């Protein structure tokens with residue numbers, strides 16, 4: 001009888017101890033791990049009269065495009081810094097002009113996201129996570145190769161931009177559609193400048209590949 005009571009008491013003590021340990025574990029987990037990140041599309045209050053659904057949809061379209069624009073700006077600088085060859089000065093200067101235009105585009109996209117109540121995520125970590133552009137080749141130096149790589153990157157950005165134009169139009173945000181139209185129009189022109197540095201033979205092989 002006394003023995004049974006003793007075992008029961010020990011069991012109760014062990015249970016209580018493991019319960020307390022569990023509580024301690026939960027407490028530790030709650031206060032020692034970083035708070036979970038905010039949702040992908042956290043919205044700030046704004047008097048902008050567009051419906052929340054439209055603004056949220058447009059922001060989710062603009063977020064990866066912002067990452068693409070920042071990645072493209074860096075890729076353009078990569079070309080500007082590393083290009084070598086007979087047309088060095090012309091290409092070096094042209095690539096810097098393209099970089100300036102892409103930087104303006106990134107700025108407009110980021111500010112539009114914030115105007116709509118969202119948060120612009122433009123850090124290196126966010127860009128690495130969200131950009132859909134392929135990595136720029138590091139080892140090239142020849143001007144023709146930079147022209148090919150950079151025009152391919154601009155073309156990929158513009159493809160995503162054109163998709164953004166259609167989708168923001170469908171979503172009913174004419175202002176963002178207009179902004180993206182202006183951005184893609186400008187970068188189509190920059191791509192023309194870049195591609196014009198391709199020699200005729202390269203242009204022919206591009207036509208064949210296309």
Ligand SMILES: [Fe+2]
Nearest residue numbers: 080081092096
């Ligand atoms: Fe420079």
